[in-house]
Amino acid sequence: MDSILKRNNVQVIGDGKQVMLFAHGFGCDQQSWKFIVDSFTADYKVVLFDYVGSGKSDISQYSSAKYGKLDGYAQDVLDVCAALNLSEAIFVGHSVSAMIGLLAAVRQPEYFKKLVFIGPSPRYLNDEGYVGGFERSDLESLFEFMDSNYLGWSSAMAPAIMGNPDRPELGSFLTSSFCATDPDIAREFARVTFFSDNRVDLNKLTVESLTLQCEEDIIAPLQVGQYVTEHTPNNSIIILKATGHCPHISEPEETIKAIKSFI
């Protein structure tokens, strides 16, 4: 149990009884919840964690075989639930974590009471009769930007390069920098995220859920949010005024209000 808590850098804060489990999206770590967690700690027990390969998780536990599918990440969620002996938790997942949470809840619904999806997308690529928002070439160009930002001159991402396993003394830079991660893992996580297709899983969900959709979000456009709510049993949708893909960061107040109205 301790090994899981360490592996996923699990943090438990707050005084309440009802557990809220927050799962970060691709590219970030649990720090992305910093603007909203304080609003929940008085009434809830808040659980934060980093997926293996992200943030301060134990990167040595990362394996391409396991995390080459969203199921591998869903297993991280289930592992955390089991390690903390959770039941009936409220799961809040941002971006790709919405689908990861959904996969986890389909496999073991007893752990979950409600799910909140922030900016969910069951499939990012356009398909026949489906608008995901992206063509393959768009994503290839994203991967190129990621590479050039991780490996090029960019100093925002530079600490990630400094987190070289051969030079552990530089590790502290890595962990103190938000969004910095191992470039190889980031690349794989990006591919897993953006090439996933979980449309068939939506109607398997038995747990009540909420979709938080930003009015203007190029990563998860409005049609995608609507698709999710239409195809997921017992899902409601709230359209936020916030723009972008991270309302919990850019418009925390509005996001907190919307989550509270649901739970």
Next chain:
Amino acid sequence: MPEQINKEMLALLDDADALYHNAPCGYVSFLANGTIVKINRTLLTWLGYTADEILYQKKFGDFLSKGGQIHYEMFFRPMLNVSGSVKELSYELVKSDGSAFHVLFSAIAIRGESNAVQAVNAIITDNTDRKHYEKEILLAKKLAEGEKKTFQFLADLIPEMIWTAKADGEIDYVNQRFIYYFNLPEKSFSLNVILSKIHSEDRNIFISTWKANVLSGQDLHIELKLLNKHEEYEWHLVKAVPYRNEENQITKWFGSCTNINEHKRALKKKDEFMSIASHELKTPITSLMGTLQLLDRMKNDPSPKMLPNLIERANKNIRKVNSLVGELLNVSQLNEGQLHLTKTTFNIAEMITNSCHHVRTEGIFDVVVKGDEKLKICADESRIEQVLINFVNNAVKYAPNSKQIVISFEQQAEQVKFCVTDKGPGIPLEKLPHLFDRYFRVDSSGSQYSGLGLGLYICAEIIKKHNGRYGVDSQLGDGTTFWFTLPC
């Protein structure tokens, strides 16, 4: 004294507006939703727009490609919100004419009272030139990694076990084959573990030789028995050469261990063969010498009764020597790949009758030939005869109580199958696969049967040369059938 800068010049330098607009970098300010509210002339020039076309009309994201927009939303915005600033993200901006240029993008967040980001001030520097270098560097890095992988692959999978040692002789690298051969724990090996794998007979010689070579800088060249992971010792040739730097100092040793076990075994077999061959040749020669002594004694008074007998005995021994030497010659021909076939079409039954004449005349064995008397085949008649004689002699030798030997042949589809069957004691199963090996004798003690152990090996080579197949079926107590096929 430095020249005084005039006031007008100073005013110009302090002119914030001029500085802003003419700076060698782009300045842009936009709202939280991306709407551009301020932009300098430098950036306008780079982008190819007028201020009116952009201000309050366009969002920052409009100048990014779709991939750039995702990156911007996924990385830039969260980073800016959390950290308050972002330094040097790498993007591509799209100009009015549709072309793009590389930029580094740094920004700070302007927060309102609620701490929410209200606006963003950003600096943009054109790094197109640097991007070229970056591309080159990334490419070089990729190539270097690729090369590294290739060489690692090469080093690990090369059939040899290879290793390197420091100048003082301490082994500091071994390849995958080395690890695999000795079944060492991955990446951790100590000199003591490796030394323990050397046969105790060779270990001390190796240690002293290696020490001496490390000191003298001479190439190492030593044959050792090394313990493999199946706990068997195998002969290896261990070699190492020193690498010298520009100052002629040894900085490294490069070594290999070549498995010479087969070679060593073959040499041993050859030695054994030499002793058998000498023995085999000596027997008829000794007998011949005895005969000649007898003849010498009676040369003045030849006994008409004994003379023909002695001559026949001498002839028999000479034939024996001749056939042994013939076999040896055959083998050396085979080794040099000089077995040439002269094919003719001949009647099989006639060939068999002629070739088995000697067995019949000796009268102990009854040779029965079964097969279509009219069947003909195209092959090297004398070589096939040699094979049959060998098979028959084999039966005579190893099944002395059999009395009857059956030679049969029959056409089967595109081939003719020849069988030589005896009713002898049979051959143990474990010996069957080796019967056609060179130097193999069923009874390895070598006393019971004579011969060089070459006969069947030569037969096999002749049949192979004819593109035929060969084999032996044997049942202990029931007899043995040696067979071969020839294509027709």
